[in-house]
Amino acid sequence: MHRNKYLSVFCRLLPVCCSLLLSACDSMYVDVAPADFPPKLAVTATIDTDGRFFLSFTEARSIGSYQNWRYEEETIIRKGVVSLYDETDGSIVCTIDSSANSGFDMSLHSGRSGYATVVNGLQFAAGHAYRLTLDIDGYPVATATAVMPAPPLIEKAEADMQQTLYRSSAYRIDPSDPHTVSVSSISCHPLTLHLTDNSPERDYYMISLQNEYRYPDGTTRASQPYIAISDRAVIQDNPDIEAAQLYMDSEADAFIFDRMLLSDMSFANAAGILQLLIASDEFEERDGKYPAPSCPEDERIRVTTDICVAHLSNESHAYYRSLSLQKAGMGFFTEPVPIISNVENGYGCFSAIHSVRKTIVRYEICFDAIYGSR
């Protein structure tokens, strides 16, 4: 009798206890007062050998200061002086001073946080060190230095339009390993870059592609194609490197802002062939027809790809790579990625980029084949 009573009580208690268990997890908002975190500038600035000075800066604030709602426009920055010096010869390259116009020129700004502008027509020389100083109202003076690297050397670039590969992302694949595989999702053509690295030091490269469609009437349209690293980078004429080291170490690579970052880990001071994949574009996807011999020259759409290989400093590479890793993270399941910075009294990066371009004609196609007769 007693036993039955106990059993009955026990059975009633069980669901109650289970409900308690299920409702156990709880979250609460907490005030955190981390170590001193005064507002600082987050700088993204780049100079390149095309004579451009791209400057942008926003405000980096403590997360604690966002406990209450904060409008994006509150972080627009309007006043200050930005100076760019050539430290090698001591000259001032450029100054942006808001006092001349009672505030920064906001014509390019469009309501985004911080401030951004582009200055063209400047001159930057390889080997020169450049110092950027930002003296912005309300923030500590931020400075950064970057050395313009030597130009990269592209010996040759070619795309193989006859061979179509299918990739969705780039795995480090060992051809002798049956366990590695690429998963199909997008059709690509191999793009081969013959690069020569002239320095035994570690060098870093950024590669970007730009398609241009030139129509028979002379108009053009540009697009940025998907780019992926191919199976491997092959080193030629370098007997010092063992076969196992011939493959590009994908750990050194990252993709950010549709650009690919890589190091010369596997081809330092040597000639190397980098095999990339360039995504098929819309015309190929539609019917893959190339111009019949009968298609007159002035009826052809000419598709070219600009390959831009840029040499960038170690700090810039580390900054972009850390940015890429942080954004690619899977939240709780990923180790935290601190963003590398070369800005004193601030965040972000001041980069000097030496870029070289190569244009290849990928294919021509008859206008009629795509759009019907005009």
Place this chain on the structure above:
Amino acid sequence: MIKKRQIKMRAVQGNTNRVAVNAGIAALLLFFAVPCFAGYGNQQQPVRKHTISGYLRDSLTTENLIGATVHLPSGSLGTSSNRYGFYSLTLPEGEVEIVYSHVGYATRVHSFTLRSDTVISLSMNGALWLDEVEVTASKADRIQDRTQMSAIHVHPAQVKALPALLGEVDVLKVLQLMPGIQSGGEGSSGLYVRGGGPDQNLILLDGVPVYNASHLFGFFSVFNADAINNIELLKGGFPARHGGRVSSVIDINMKEGNSQQFHGEGSLGVVAAKLTLEGPIVKDRTSFIVSARRTYIDLLARPLIKAMNEGSTTNVMAGYYFYDLTAKINHRISSRDRIYLSAYMGDDKFYVDTDNENDDYSVSRFKNSAGLKWGNITAAFRWNHIFTNRIFGNTTLTYSRYRMNIFSKLWETDPLTNTEQYYGMDYLTGIEDLSGRMAFDYLPSPNHYVRFGGSLIYHVFNPGAIGMTAEIPIDFGGKKIFTYEYDVYAEDDIRLGDRLKTNVGVHWSAFSVRGRFYHVLQPRMAARYLLTDELSVKASYSRMAQYVHLLTNSNLGLPTDLWVPTTDLLRPQRSDQVAAGIAHNFRGYELSLEGYYKTMRNVIEYKEGASVFDVHNQWEDKVLQGEGRSYGMEVFAQKKTGTFTGWIGYTLSWSDRLFDDLNQGRRFNYKYDRRHDLSVVAVKRFGKRVEISGTWVFGSGGCITLPVGIYDAYTPFDVNAQMKDVIAYGERNGYRMAPYHRLDLSVSLIRKKRWGERRWIFGAYNVYNRKNPYYMDIETNTRYDGSPYSSVPDGGGVARQYRYMQISLFPVIPSVSYQFKF
């Protein structure tokens, strides 16, 4: 150039290795030689000596008594029983009085004339079954007399007496209440010993390594307290017989099974039920024990889920359960030979099954099954043989397998063509061991206790591979790695006069993988000196090496953690630890104070941004090796006897790491660095029918890498594009969460019945409902509702808010369970 430098370094390393091997061989010879000269001084006045040996067992359960002491009344000469209950004591011929004692057992004294080698096997009476016997720690069993320092012994009775989460007692959680041992977080059964990582603990179940000792994402351990006879944890001063991990050895012995009578015990709790049966197969010769446990949350939730599915075309069934099964048979072949066969099997499974009978867009029927499953299997065959009255041998063959599987299966059935298409994805990781071990105890005289032996382990690592089954089956990810691990050891526990006792030894281990051969010579030393009869000082040094690593996400302890070997790229982990302390026995209270300093080399961490689910990169490319350091002080005061028992443990410690590529090369806190850690444990028995117990723990908050700042980054060359919410992190593990503290209470109502005993246990976990931090996250909110700034071109009044959120797991949780024993 680089290659040449590597070759040179290898050559230098090769020479160092040869020197180390020679030194190792010399040391081994020395240790084997020591016992041979042990009686040299006595050859001047030859005295005939004889050996008293035998087994010590519990009179009621017939279990081996491990660490029971056998000594002369003066305490000047003595020995202790090994893990199989065997003892051996060599004494001069003549009248002898031998005292047999063990904590929690009535002391027995045997007087007789020793004329020849004598076998005395005794059954001792446990205190739980005695009414009048005063149970005290005997003279030779006192903390200040033991050479071994940094050791913790826990009896299953202690485990069962303490309050538990959801009423489910847990062996590893009791160890977390000891100084020098931290838990991984709220509810976790993970162990972090003296600043070491979770992979640096060798957890042995009957001598077999258990690679994942957790159920329910770490909230419970796999060890069922009903089937356990003894638990020992070493966190420093490691004797040479132990090796394979750098921070601790947790040696858990299963019960043998009662060889006299059938007995059973079991319980029904809030989340699980368990049953243990034991008894003789052939009385006094062969016995068995079998124990099983299973949770039933899934079974209870099933009707609820079915009700929720009513009226829907999609049937969903989800659940979680774990079970474990432990079994052991032992057979006495003769007075000198005994064999054991033990096995453990346990699994956790979390699953979601869906069955979509009528999809809106297709006539096909879809069935999906997805989930996560992990578990261990271990098995051991053991042969004990007494070669002579002074040499005891143990030969063991073991098998251990840990496997984790994330699966997703989809069946698509087309009723028109009656065809079925199957798509599947499996993520598999695990480790499998096969090993053989021989160990010998040699007791040439009461002044020496020599142990020597060796083992060979064959490891098969499967460090994460994904298999996909579709039109074309595809496998990718980590390939299996096959390795061998070897070790030999020799040690001697030497008594040098009445006050000084030392344990010196050497352990040599080696590992071969992918054509590389690593080996490490590991000297071990420990000494105790009696200052007074009640007070001793102790010191120890030990070097440890380990060849297996656990890749674990720093945010959460998941079964997705990967066991990986030392490879040509990843070097073995090593630690050097010195410890010193005092041990004092004061009116039945044991007090110990220890300080330690430990350095660790080649400890492993994920790279920044690495994720266990990133299968694009090989696991070796995702990890880094660096250095670790920990030091601190531990105070432990314990009362073991009487109706009021318990302990207070306090740890003051520091633990940090140094990696070239983490935290910009600066030293940083280890995630489980705790400055203060305090545990108070008390058990009070009121008569024979009521027992009340409580634990209170306090620990400094856990270390995390906290996002401290936030900003938008413009894309280079594009003033129109921004990357939002770039996070600026503070120092790695530089933020300490709120302190952790918790009070648990439990009341047991005990009643003897005709058939045995029953207990109702009422408990409460986290009695005062402390919201302890489990982890922290940032909540991001965005609002598009116009603002005073809407006049800004293309603005639009976007407002953002970021808030720190602390996630806590367990509020106050009451529990009730019913236990029975017959």
